[in-house]
Amino acid sequence: MNTLGTFHLLAAGLALGAGASVAIARKGTLRHRWTGRVYLFAMLMLNVSALALYRLTGSFNLFHFFALVSLATLLAGWLPAWRKRGEWKPWHARFMMWSYAGLLMAAVSEIATRLPFVHGWTRFGIAVGVATTVVAAISAFYIERAARPLDGRKINLENVQ
Amino acid sequence: MNRSVLNAVFIGGAIVGVLGVAGWAAGIAWPGTLVTLATFGFIASGIAFGKLESPRRTGSAS
Numbered sequence: 001m002n003t004l005g006t007f008h009l010l011a012a013g014l015a016l017g018a019g020a021s022v023a024i025a026r027k028g029t030l031r032h033r034w035t036g037r038v039y040l041f042a043m044l045m046l047n048v049s050a051l052a053l054y055r056l057t058g059s060f061n062l063f064h065f066f067a068l069v070s071l072a073t074l075l076a077g078w079l080p081a082w083r084k085r086g087e088w089k090p091w092h093a094r095f096m097m098w099s100y101a102g103l104l105m106a107a108v109s110e111i112a113t114r115l116p117f118v119h120g121w122t123r124f125g126i127a128v129g130v131a132t133t134v135v136a137a138i139s140a141f142y143i144e145r146a147a148r149p150l151d152g153r154k155i156n157l158e159n160v161q
Numbered sequence: 162m163n164r165s166v167l168n169a170v171f172i173g174g175a176i177v178g179v180l181g182v183a184g185w186a187a188g189i190a191w192p193g194t195l196v197t198l199a200t201f202g203f204i205a206s207g208i209a210f211g212k213l214e215s216p217r218r219t220g221s222a223s
Contacts, residue, residue: 116193
C-alpha cells in the first residue's frame with residue numbers, strides 16, 4: 001500500500017477511536033471538546049486523503065462523492081458548536097453522530113469488500129450496499145434515541161464536570 | 162468497569178489498531194483480517210478512553 005493509503009488508514013483509525021470516545025463520554029466536558037477536536041482533525045485528514053485516492057477506478061467515483069457528503073456532515077455538526085447560537089445542541093449532536101455513523105458505514109464496507117467470496121464489481125457493490133444499509137439502519141435507531149431528549153430542552157452544562 | 166481494565170483496553174486496542182495498519186501497509190497477507198483488527202482495535206480503545214473519564218459515584222446527593 002502507498003503512503004497516502006497508509007495515511008488515510010491511520011486517519012481513519014484515529015477518527016474511529018476519537019469518535020467512539022466522544023460518543024461514550026459525558027458531553028460538554030473539557031475532554032469531550034478536545035477529543036471532539038481530535039475527531040474533527042482526523043476526519044478532515046481522512047476525507048482530504050480520500051479525495052486524493054484514485055486507485056479504485058482512476059477517476060472521480062461514488063466514494064469521492066461520499067467523502068464530500070462526509071465533509072458536509074462534519075461541518076454541519078461542528079458549526080453549531082462553534083457558533084453556539086439558539087438551540088444548537090440537537091443539531092450538533094445529530095450531525096456529529098451521523099458523521100460518525102458515516103465513518104462506521106465506510107469501515108464496515110471496507111471490511112465487507114474484503115470477504116473471501118466478494119469478487120467482481122457486482123459483489124463489490126452488493127457488499128458496500130448491504131454493509132452501508134445495515135449500519136445506517138442501526139445508527140438511525142440509536143441516533144434518534146440519543147438526540148431526541150435534546151430537542152427543545154436547554155441543558156445546564158455548568159453542572160457537568 | 163475496573164479502571165485498570167479500561168486502561169488495558171485503551172492501550173491494548175490502540176496497539177492492536179496500529180499493528181493492523183502497519184501489517185496492512187507492510188503488505189502482510191489477509192488484508193481483510195488486518196483491516197477488521199485495526200477497526201475493532203481503535204473502536205475498543207476509544208470506548209475505553211471515553212469510559213475512563215466517567216466520575217465515580219460517591220453516593221452523595223448533594
